[in-house]
Amino acid sequence: xxxxxxxxxxxxxxxxxxxxxxxxxxxxxxxxxxxxxxxxxxxxxxxxxxxxxxxxxxxxxxxxxxxxxxxxxxxxxxxxxxxxxxxxxxxxxxxxxxxxxxxxxxxxxxxxxxxxxxxxxxxxxxxxxxxxxxxxxxxxxxxxxxxxxxxxxxxxxxxxxxxxxxxxxxxxxxxxxxxxxxxxxxxxxxxxxxxxxxxxxxxxxxxxxxxxxxxxxxxxxxxxxxxxxxxxxxxxxxxxxxxxxxxxxx
Amino acid sequence: xxxxxxxxxxxxxxxxxxxxxxxxxxxxxxxxxxxxxxxxxxxxxxxxxxxxxxxxxxxxxxxxxxxxxxxxxxxxxxxxxxxxxxxxxxxxxxxxxxxxxxxxxxxxxxxxxxxxxxxxxxxxxxxxxxxxxxxxxxxxxxxxxxxxxxxxxxxxxxxxxxxxxxxxxxxxxxxxxxxxxxxxxxxxxxxxxxxxxxxxxxxxxxxxxxxxxxxxxxxxxxxxxxxxxxxxxxxxxxxxxxxxxxxxxx
Numbered sequence: 001x002x003x004x005x006x007x008x009x010x011x012x013x014x015x016x017x018x019x020x021x022x023x024x025x026x027x028x029x030x031x032x033x034x035x036x037x038x039x040x041x042x043x044x045x046x047x048x049x050x051x052x053x054x055x056x057x058x059x060x061x062x063x064x065x066x067x068x069x070x071x072x073x074x075x076x077x078x079x080x081x082x083x084x085x086x087x088x089x090x091x092x093x094x095x096x097x098x099x100x101x102x103x104x105x106x107x108x109x110x111x112x113x114x115x116x117x118x119x120x121x122x123x124x125x126x127x128x129x130x131x132x133x134x135x136x137x138x139x140x141x142x143x144x145x146x147x148x149x150x151x152x153x154x155x156x157x158x159x160x161x162x163x164x165x166x167x168x169x170x171x172x173x174x175x176x177x178x179x180x181x182x183x184x185x186x187x188x189x190x191x192x193x194x195x196x197x198x199x200x201x202x203x204x205x206x207x208x209x210x211x212x213x214x215x216x217x218x219x220x221x222x223x224x225x226x227x228x229x230x231x232x233x234x235x236x237x238x239x240x241x242x243x244x245x246x247x248x249x250x
Numbered sequence: 251x252x253x254x255x256x257x258x259x260x261x262x263x264x265x266x267x268x269x270x271x272x273x274x275x276x277x278x279x280x281x282x283x284x285x286x287x288x289x290x291x292x293x294x295x296x297x298x299x300x301x302x303x304x305x306x307x308x309x310x311x312x313x314x315x316x317x318x319x320x321x322x323x324x325x326x327x328x329x330x331x332x333x334x335x336x337x338x339x340x341x342x343x344x345x346x347x348x349x350x351x352x353x354x355x356x357x358x359x360x361x362x363x364x365x366x367x368x369x370x371x372x373x374x375x376x377x378x379x380x381x382x383x384x385x386x387x388x389x390x391x392x393x394x395x396x397x398x399x400x401x402x403x404x405x406x407x408x409x410x411x412x413x414x415x416x417x418x419x420x421x422x423x424x425x426x427x428x429x430x431x432x433x434x435x436x437x438x439x440x441x442x443x444x445x446x447x448x449x450x451x452x453x454x455x456x457x458x459x460x461x462x463x464x465x466x467x468x469x470x471x472x473x474x475x476x477x478x479x480x481x482x483x484x485x486x487x488x489x490x491x492x493x494x495x496x497x498x499x500x
Contacts, residue, residue: 038479126473156479156480229406230406235491238372241485245471249471
């Protein structure tokens with residue numbers, strides 16, 4: 001049984017202002033909690049049902065576990081299908097990557113949808129991009145919908161928020177900055193380099209002009225159009241996936 | 251002003267059983283309605299505010315327009331941000347493509363999330379795939395969330411629902427059937443052929459065994475992993491996008 005007060009306190013973590021103030025976040029569902037527990041995050045508390053705990057006893061060794069009813073968990077959860085387990089963990093603020101580093105980087109300029117951000121993190125992880133730099137006005141990494149959409153990859157990719165212009169000004173001294181536009185070179189014609197930086201822009205408005213000015217290679221995912229009316233754009237997470245696959249895939 | 255009874259009748263179209271019975275569907279938002287009006291769909295009614303109509307008078311020429319308040323539209327809408335315009339249109343049931351045809355095809359096996367289906371249709375449209383075959387247990391094309399996620403591409407891609415096994419049995423006599431698996435050949439090593447069929451499986455469970463048995467080329471999006479813990483899979487719409495880009499892109 002979880003008290004009404006405690007449920008209300010945890011529910012506050014669905015709001016950014018409380019997450020920021022407390023520096024905590026919520027992780028929901030078995031797969032994500034399992035990955036959280038095997039990661040470097042500090043886990044404060046696991047909330048689950050007695051039935052679930054009996055089913056996966058090994059999962060919770062050494063953890064502070066609070067038992068609740070399925071209804072308690074449903075009240076805490078932000079998901080349409082409430083999970084049988086969720087966790088409260090402490091936020092990390094990873095050190096930003098070096099602009100002049102040698103590892104490939106993804107830079108996100110004003111991504112606004114948490115599902116898109118989470119999906120992009122998941123794809124980045126697949127292609128071994130271990131650092132992402134977000135503009136300060138990107139949606140929040142610790143938004144529960146972002147965390148959910150990463151499918152556990154929030155544990156494996158470091159995401160920093162910082163102003164993009166000074167970062168890319170320095171980075172573009174030593175390496176290429178690629179960005180997707182409607183009028184760039186065909187993606188298939190790009191020969192990837194191991195220290196490439198890829199910039200992905202906002203879902204509706206693309207890359208902001210001051211960031212676009214720092215892009216050294218403008219690229220485009222060629223649309224195949226035989227003159228019939230057709231799609232005007234790709235979904236941002238899909239466009240990011242196709243570009244990452246071409247640049248960082250094997 | 252739209253009557254309570256009329257609002258209640260239209261709201262029923264958010265449920266599949268009423269959509270099936272009436273053979274109607276809802277399209278929400280300016281961009282989607284604009285594409286609908288320029289398509290071959292029969293539009294029965296446009297619902298909008300007088301203010302929006304005054305702003306875009308050309309959009310509605312020759313159409314039956316019903317005016318409502320923003321609150322009326324909010325009551326009808328299924329979106330979290332209610333649109334200023336929506337439309338009721340008649341469903342089409344396109345004739346299925348020929349199994350032995352020469353055009354590239356996408357086959358979807360039990361895609362369950364309407365957002366994923368819509369995003370896949372949008373991407374297919376970008377790469378000029380004009381026909382998609384869905385297994386009967388795929389989520390519904392006319393689900394408002396599917397329609398929304400296509401961003402207008404529901405007008406340009408024909409989607410048929412039919413049992414996959416007989417279709418692919420016949421198709422595999424004359425052309426390749428490619429499917430994505432965890433253990434296939436690297437996608438980058440595949441030389442595309444213009445009449446290729448690509449099968450995409452369910453978000454959690456992949457391609458069903460009876461469909462997998464008819465796949466002639468098993469392919470995989472190679473994961474780049476240097477031995478660290480990382481993502482276990484890609485989002486279905488992203489995986490579909492990467493594969494379509496490689497097979498059908500330029």
